[in-house]
Amino acid sequence: METPSLLGRTVQMARFLAGDPVLTARTGQSPHDVVFRMGKVNLRFFPPANGEMRSPRPVVISMPLINTWTIFDLLPGRSVVEKLTAAGIPVYIVDWGRPAPEDSERPLSYYVDEVLTRCFDRARRHARKTFAPDADTIDLDAIGYCVGGTFLSIHLARNPGQVERAAFVATPIDFHASERLVRWANPETFPLDTLIDSVGNYPADLMRTAFAWLKPMGQTAKWWGLWDRIDVEGFPELWSALEQWNGDNVEFPGETYREYVRQCYFNNALMEGGWTLGTKPVDLSKGTCPTLVIGATRDHIAPPAACGGLEKVWGGDCEVRTIRGGHVGICVGKTLPAQLTEWFLADEA
Amino acid sequence: MSDLKDMSMEMYRQWEKSMATWWDGLLDDPTVIKGMGDNLAAQSRVRKGFEDQVDKTMQDMHLPSRSDVVRVARIASLLEDKVLALEDALLDQQDALTRIEKESLQGRIQGAESIVAVQERLDIIESKLDTLIEAVSTSTPAKRTSRSRSKGTSSRSKSAAAKKAADADAKES
Numbered sequence: 059m060e061t062p063s064l065l066g067r068t069v070q071m072a073r074f075l076a077g078d079p080v081l082t083a084r085t086g087q088s089p090h091d092v093v094f095r096m097g098k099v100n101l102r103f104f105p106p107a108n109g110e111m112r113s114p115r116p117v118v119i120s121m122p123l124i125n126t127w128t129i130f131d132l133l134p135g136r137s138v139v140e141k142l143t144a145a146g147i148p149v150y151i152v153d154w155g156r157p158a159p160e161d162s163e164r165p166l167s168y169y170v171d172e173v174l175t176r177c178f179d180r181a182r183r184h185a186r187k188t189f190a191p192d193a194d195t196i197d198l199d200a201i202g203y204c205v206g207g208t209f210l211s212i213h214l215a216r217n218p219g220q221v222e223r224a225a226f227v228a229t230p231i232d233f234h235a236s237e238r239l240v241r242w243a244n245p246e247t248f249p250l251d252t253l254i255d256s257v258g259n260y261p262a263d264l265m266r267t268a269f270a271w272l273k274p275m276g277q278t279a280k281w282w283g284l285w286d287r288i289d290v291e292g293f294p295e296l297w298s299a300l301e302q303w304n305g306d307n308v309e310f311p312g313e314t315y316r317e318y319v320r321q322c323y324f325n326n327a328l329m330e331g332g333w334t335l336g337t338k339p340v341d342l343s344k345g346t347c348p349t350l351v352i353g354a355t356r357d358h359i360a361p362p363a364a365c366g367g368l369e370k371v372w373g374g375d376c377e378v379r380t381i382r383g384g385h386v387g388i389c390v391g392k393t394l395p396a397q398l399t400e401w402f403l404a405d406e407a
Numbered sequence: 408m409s410d411l412k413d414m415s416m417e418m419y420r421q422w423e424k425s426m427a428t429w430w431d432g433l434l435d436d437p438t439v440i441k442g443m444g445d446n447l448a449a450q451s452r453v454r455k456g457f458e459d460q461v462d463k464t465m466q467d468m469h470l471p472s473r474s475d476v477v478r479v480a481r482i483a484s485l486l487e488d489k490v491l492a493l494e495d496a497l498l499d500q501q502d503a504l505t506r507i508e509k510e511s512l513q514g515r516i517q518g519a520e521s522i523v524a525v526q527e528r529l530d531i532i533e534s535k536l537d538t539l540i541e542a543v544s545t546s547t548p549a550k551r552t553s554r555s556r557s558k559g560t561s562s563r564s565k566s567a568a569a570k571k572a573a574d575a576d577a578k579e580s
Contacts, residue, residue: 064411096491097484160480176491238434247441249448256451271434275427282419
């Protein structure tokens with residue numbers, strides 16, 4: 059294929075953008091059903107390829123509360139869910155939905171103890187009915203991504219035996235290793251109480267702005283990247299889908315955000331302890347299942363050091379791996395699904 | 408043309424690198440971080456002020472305000488929580504019923520098997536009783552004859568009964 063000229067490249071990019079590709083990008087296309095609803099939360103079930111479970115257990119994925127779940131099913135061929143189901147692993151995704159002002163008083167314990175407990179229960183019931191109707195129960199595995207992983211780690215430590223194996227992808231645990239984010243989210247300068255008391259939920263537009271300012275050059279790099287690779291097959295579509303997802307933040311429920319930032323960023327309580335969530339203390343050393351931690355080399359939100367903190371505090375076996383990419387980029391690459399599939403099928407071997 | 412592209416790429420890379428260093432210095436500067444925090448606090452207060460003003464205007468116009476809608480939505484959420492608690496209880500009941508159903512089915516199977524076993528045992532006992540009767544009959548010939556006559560038992564049927572008793576003994580052993 060002939061490489062377009064500088065002008066040709068620019069014209070091609072202008073034409074592409076004129077079609078409003080970010081607005082029209084179609085994400086989350088893998089076939090699935092919603093098998094449980096709880097408030098704004100949806101539990102989405104993705105059946106394995108050919109409807110036949112070839113893995114030891116189905117997997118429940120806890121997504122981050124600050125974005126939509128579609129990053130794990132961005133586009134055909136760029137989907138973690140698609141790869142997992144193709145390997146015969148039934149997948150359940152906890153989609154937190156879009157919290158609204160009425161959810162501003164929901165505490166963090168609501169998401170960790172009530173929502174996740176119910177989602178695991180309903181996933182277990184659904185999986186038993188679908189894949190093992192004669193069995194009394196069915197075991198599950200779990201994946202947590204970003205903040206969803208942080209919530210999942212607390213839940214699993216409070217409910218040992220909930221899953222057989224877990225994987226945490228770009229999940230911050232040692233928050234004081236979060237580089238710029240922790241410098242910004244410090245109790246002296248970050249007006250946490252003023253913010254939540256004033257606006258209720260942490261607004262989605264502020265979230266988007268904060269993430270953009272974390273790495274300002276990322277904003278120019280993305281346009282330059284599009285110009286440079288406009289002629290690469292599939293890249294413009296991937297670029298639009300990522301842009302859509304990046305711009306589609308959701309509100310973070312106020313009281314949950316207050317407790318999350320205070321305990322995780324201010325106090326680094328997952329590492330240092332002293333956090334009582336609801337009525338029970340948070341103690342990750344109570345977690346018993348074998349765990350895989352995956353960090354991304356260029357992650358500026360949850361750097362590998364912040365993810366690797368789990369190894370120091372988790373009660374069960376913990377394997378730490380680092381793969382090339384950024385916080386979001388790893389979700390659309392080939393390495394992450396391959397590593398996850400290998401981890402969850404390992405028991406079968 | 409490729410050279411021109413390479414050159415522009417290289418220029419961009421160098422510019423990006425120097426700009427990134429400059430931004431890093433700026434965004435990690437404690438004064439800037441404090442300024443961002445103050446700005447965020449001020450912005451939050453402005454947002455709250457604006458929302459309060461909108462609410463007040465709606466109230467003045469006797470229209471449902473944002474707070475009213477949020478209050479209703481919150482009540483709906485609480486109701487939903489209660490419905491979910493009921494659903495949990497129902498599912499637990501369903502589990503218990505399924506367990507009981509399984510146990511009762513197991514019990515019925517075991518009961519049926521016991522009945523069959525008892526039946527077989529009764530058959531054996533019956534056979535033994537027949538043998539005993541035969542033995543008693545042979546030990547008292549007069550009575551046996553009279554009984555045989557009265558019952559019309561032939562010597563062939565006696566030998567058949569003895570064989571049956573022997574079989575039953577063998578089966579039991």
